[in-house]
Amino acid sequence: xxxxxxxxxxxxxxxxxxxxxxxxxxxxxxxxxxxxxxxxxxxxxxxxxxxxxxxxxxxxxxxxxxxxxxxxxxxxxxxxxxxxxxxxxxxxxxxxxxxxxxxxxxxxxxxxxxxxxxxxxxxxxxxxxxxxxxxxxxxxxxxxxxxxxxxxxxxxxxxxxxxxxxxxxxxxxxxxxxxxxxxxxxxxxxxxxxxxxxxxxxxxxxxxxxxxxxxxxxxxxxxxxxxxxxxxxxxxxxxxxxxxxxxxxxxxxxxxxxxxxxxxxxxxxxxxxxxxxxxxxxxxxxxxxxxxxxxxxxxxxxxxxxxxxxxxxxxxxxxxxxxxxxxxxxxxxxxxxxxxxxxxxxxxxxxxxxxxxxxxxxxxxxxxxxxxxxxxxxxxxxxxxxxxxxxxxxxxxxxxxxxxxxxxxxxxxxxxxxxxxxxxxxxxxxxxxxxxxxxxxxxxxxxxxxx
Numbered sequence: 542x543x544x545x546x547x548x549x550x551x552x553x554x555x556x557x558x559x560x561x562x563x564x565x566x567x568x569x570x571x572x573x574x575x576x577x578x579x580x581x582x583x584x585x586x587x588x589x590x591x592x593x594x595x596x597x598x599x600x601x602x603x604x605x606x607x608x609x610x611x612x613x614x615x616x617x618x619x620x621x622x623x624x625x626x627x628x629x630x631x632x633x634x635x636x637x638x639x640x641x642x643x644x645x646x647x648x649x650x651x652x653x654x655x656x657x658x659x660x661x662x663x664x665x666x667x668x669x670x671x672x673x674x675x676x677x678x679x680x681x682x683x684x685x686x687x688x689x690x691x692x693x694x695x696x697x698x699x700x701x702x703x704x705x706x707x708x709x710x711x712x713x714x715x716x717x718x719x720x721x722x723x724x725x726x727x728x729x730x731x732x733x734x735x736x737x738x739x740x741x742x743x744x745x746x747x748x749x750x751x752x753x754x755x756x757x758x759x760x761x762x763x764x765x766x767x768x769x770x771x772x773x774x775x776x777x778x779x780x781x782x783x784x785x786x787x788x789x790x791x792x793x794x795x796x797x798x799x800x801x802x803x804x805x806x807x808x809x810x811x812x813x814x815x816x817x818x819x820x821x822x823x824x825x826x827x828x829x830x831x832x833x834x835x836x837x838x839x840x841x842x843x844x845x846x847x848x849x850x851x852x853x854x855x856x857x858x859x860x861x862x863x864x865x866x867x868x869x870x871x872x873x874x875x876x877x878x879x880x881x882x883x884x885x886x887x888x889x890x891x892x893x894x895x896x897x898x899x900x901x902x903x904x905x906x907x908x909x910x911x912x913x914x915x916x917x918x919x920x921x922x923x924x925x926x927x928x929x930x931x932x933x934x935x936x937x938x939x940x941x942x943x944x945x946x947x948x949x950x951x952x953x954x955x956x957x958x959x960x961x962x963x964x965x966x967x968x969x970x971x972x973x974x975x976x977x978x979x980x981x982x983x984x985x986x987x988x989x990x991x992x
Contacts, residue, residue, distance in 0.1 A: 549931075550927060550930055550931060550934070550989070551989075552989055552990055554934055555934060555937065555946075558944070559943075559944065559945055559946070560623065560624050560663075560900070560944060560945025560946070560947075561621070561622055561623060561624065561945065561946055561990055562617075562622045562623065562624025562625055562626060562663070562665065562945065562946070562947040562948070563617060563620070563622050563624075563625060563626070563947060563948045563949075563950065563951040563967065564625070564626035564627070564665075564902070564903060564947045564948070564949050564950055564951065565606065565625075565626070565627050565628070565950055565951050565952060565954065566627070566628045566667065566670040566671070566714070566954075567627070567628045567629060567630040567633070567670060567672060568582065568584050568600055568603075568628075568630065568670070568671065568672040568955065569600065569603060569604075569950075569954040569955045569956070569957075570603050570604040570606035570952055570954045570955070571600075571603060571604075571605075571606045571607045571630065571633075572600065572601060572602040572603040572604065572605045572606065572607050572608075573602075573605070573607035573608065574600065574601050575601075576607065577633075577643070577645035577646070577649070578633075578636055578643040578645050578646065579630065579632055579633040579636060579643065579646060580632040580633075580635075580636025580637060580638075580643075580674055580675070580676060581632060581674070581675040581676075582630065582631070582632045582672040582673060582674055582675055582730075583672065583673045583674075583675055583678045583682070583723075583730040583731040584600065584671065584672050584730045584957075585600075585675065586675050586678075586730065586731070587729070587730035587731060587732055588600060588730075590732070593732065593958065594957075594958055594959075594960050595958065595959055595960040595962060596960050596961075596962070597960075598955065598960030598961050600955040602972075603954060603955045604952050604953070604954055604955075604970050604975070605975050606952070607649070609975065610652070610653055610656065611656055612977070613951065613952065613968075613977070614653070614656045614657060614660060614662065615660065616951065616968055616977065616979070617657075617660070617662055617951060618660045618661070618662060619979070619987065620967060620979070620983050620986050620987045620990070621986060621987045621989075621990030621991055622662065622948075622986070622990065623661065623662055623663060624662065624663045624665060624709075624945065624947060625657055625662050625663070625664055625665065625951075626665035626666075626667060626709075626711070626902065626947050627653060627664070627665070627666070627667065628666070628667035628668070628669070628670035628672075628714065629650055629666060629667070629668060629699060630646070630672055631669065631672060631673065631674050631695055632672065632673075632674040632675070632676075633645075633646035633649065633650075634646040634647060634650075634695070634698060634699065634702075635674065635694075635695055635698070636674070636676070637674065637676045638673075638674035638676040638677035638680075638691055638695075639677075639691050639694055639695075642698060647702045650666075650702070650703065651702070651703070651706075654703060654706050654707060655706075658706065663708070663709060664706070664707050664709065665707075665709040665710075665711065665947070666699070666703060666707050666709065666710050666711065667711040667714050667769065668695070668696055668699060668710065668711065668712050668713070668753055669692070669712065669713050669714060669749075669753075670714040671714065671715075671718070671719060671723070671729070671730070671957075672730075673730075673731070677691055678731050682724075682731060683719060683720070683723075683724060683741075683742040683745050683746060684724065684733075684738060684741050684742055684745070685745075686741075686745060686822070688745050688749065689745060689748050689749055689752060692749040692752065692753060693749075693752055693753075693756060696712075696752075696753045696756045696757065697756055697760065700756060700757050700760035700761050701760060704757070704760055704761035704762075704764070707761075708761070708763060708764055708765050709764075709765050710757045710761065710764055710765070710766045710767070711766075711767050711768060711769050711839055711902065712749070712750050712753035712754055712757070712766070712767070712768045713746065713749065713750050713753070713768050713769065713799075714769045714841075715769060715770065715771040715841060716743075716746040716747070716750060716768075716770070716799050717770070717771055717794070717795065717798060717799060718771060719742065719746060720738075720739055720742045720743045720746060721739070721794075723742075724738040724739065724742045725738055725739045725742075728958055729957060729958060736856060740816070740818050740819045740821070740822060741822045743798065743799075743808075743819065744819050744822045744823060744827075745822075746799070747798075747799055747802045747803070747808075747831055748827065748830060748831060750768050750799060750802075750803055750833070751802075751803055751830060751831055751832060751833035752830065752833075753768075754766050754768070754803075754833040754835060755833060764836075765836045765837065766835055766836050766837075767835050767836060767837040767838055767839045767900060767902070768799070768803065768835060768838065768839060769839030769840075769841055769902040769903065770796075770799055770800055770838065770839065770840065770841065771795070771841045771842075772795065772796050772840050772841060772842050772886045772890070773795055773796070773842065773843075773844060773845055773846045773882065773886065774842075774845045774846070774879070774882040774883075774885035774886040774889070775788050775791045775792040775795060775796070775845070775846045775847075775848060776788060776845065776846070776847050776848075777847075777848065777849065778847050778848060778849035778862050779849065781850070783849075783850035784848070784849045784850050786850070787848050787849055787850045787851070787857075787858060787859035788848050788859075789812050790812060790813050790857060790858070790859060791846060791848045791857075791859055791861075792812075793809040793812040793813040793816075794813060794857070795846065796886070796889070797809045797812075798816075800838065800890075800893070802831040802832065803831065803832060803833050803835060804832065804893060804895045804896070805831075805832035805895065807828060807831070815856050815857075834895070834897075835897070836897055836898065837897060837898040837899060837900045837944060838890065838896050838898075838899055838900070839899075839900050839901075839902030839903075840886065840887070840890060840899050840900070840901055840902065841901075841902055841903035841904070841949075842882065842883050842886055842901070842903075842904055843872075843874075843876055843903075843904065843905070843906070844864070844872075844876035844877045844878075844879055844882065845877055845879040845881075845882030845885070846861055847861065847862040847867065848860065848861050848862065849862055863875070864876060864877035872906045872907050872908060872925075873906075873907040873908050873909055873962075873963050873964070874906075874907050874959070874963055876906075878906070878925060878928075880925075880928035880929045880931065880932045881932055883904070883929050883932045883933060883936075884932035884933075884935055884936050887899065887932075887933065887936035887941050887943065888936055888939070888941065890941075891936070891940070891941040891942070896942070897942070898942045898943070898944045899941065899942060899943045899944065900943070900944050900945045900946075900947065901933060901943065901945065901946040901947060902947050903947060903949040904929055904946065904947075904948065904949060905922075905925075905926075905948055905949035905950060905965050906921070906922055906925045906965065907956070907963035907964055907965045908921045908922055908964070910953075910964045910969060910980065912969055912971070912978060915978060916978075916981070917969045917978060917980035917981060918981050919980045919981050919982045920981070922980070922981075922982040923981060923982050923985045926948070926982065926985070926986070930946070933946065948967060948986065949965055950965045950966050950967070951966060951967060951968060952966045952967075952968050952970050952977070953965065953966035953968070953969055953970040954966065954970070966980065967979070967980055967982050967983035967986060968980065968983055
């Protein structure tokens with residue numbers, strides 16, 4: 542089959558310095574969960590519990606990236622990407638969360654870094670992508686203020702081990718998901734439920750976000766440091782005063798909660814008064830320590846959110862109007878395909894004068910991919926990338942400081958609570974035999990990046 546042309550978009554439109562890459566995360570691809578001294582993480586525990594993951598899936602093998610990383614990184618190069626983002630498994634480096642270092646874990650990530658460098662690919666390290674060591678969760682996890690000390694020890698070890706070869710660092714991945722899905726709704730590991738968990742977890746994540754940045758700044762020469770935040774353009778369902786207020790509260794939680802503290806603005810308590818309760822968990826000096834001058838903010842956008850006022854949701858007083866109810870184009874995750882939402886959230890972030898640069902650190906889509914005769918014709922994904930990239934370019938041309946784009950994801954992988962159903966990859970993975978097949982969207986990127 543002919544691969545669709547790249548249309549009106551051209552790589553040249555983004556400029557010669559614009560970074561193009563793709564991304565993975567340790568727990569979603571590595572497998573090898575008990576090999577060479579790795580300790581259990583909260584996701585190992587969570588996936589072992591009945592009913593937590595769709596179809597009872599687990600990540601004990603996942604994409605077997607632990608054993609296949611060389612061939613997979615060669616695929617990154619074949620697709621034309623020059624940047625590769627991956628995360629470190631905290632429990633592979635520190636099986637008990639603190640204390641004794643597992644040299645085998647350090648060696649594994651050094652092999653990945655060395656392979657990237659040999660292929661002329663820039664490695665991007667994500668320090669925390671949701672897989673907290675279970676040993677630390679047993680001591681309270683993100684609810685325990687001691688985690689600031691635990692995280693600092695871990696970051697220092699990583700900066701020491703990899704800082705000589707890696708310039709690009711992302712401290713946290715989507716801390717809002719950790720606080721909301723992991724400790725409030727219980728949909729993600731560690732599966733804790735209760736609004737009373739939310740505020741201490743948010744504060745400790747925000748403190749670690751800044752402290753991690755400071756440690757890397759101190760230890761890694763010429764480091765390029767960011768943090769990766771999930772962001773969605775929020776719109777009110779109607780122009781009623783209640784719906785508009787609901788949208789502002791949703792925006793405060795989804796887009797401002799972890800961004801504004803690191804910019805020195807504190808938490809958005811005026812818009813969402815519930816956050817005033819976070820002061821109970823703040824010690825003297827914390828307000829200043831929340832701030833860190835990141836080189837970039839990683840913006841991760843997949844969909845837009847429409848909300849309306851609701852009397853049945855205490856504290857937030859809002860509910861999302863689902864994309865399915867609105868009869869709009871959807872991905873396999875049930876998320877709205879809304880490329881103009883990417884443009885709107887980029888413009889929103891550009892209003893903060895303290896943001897030096899934005900990197901699109903994740904963007905992509907899951908669709909119903911079918912492998913037939915060695916081909917995956919994922920036309921919808923190609924259209925998704927074309928439309929989202931067009932909106933990114935529009936924002937860039939209007940002066941938004943956007944320095945790069947990392948497509949999610951290199952490989953189909955373990956999609957957290959959804960298991961292996963949703964496929965986000967540019968490369969199809971047959972989980973029965975670990976065969977890799979470059980999808981038409983991957984071929985599209987290869988063509989686009991050669992222009």
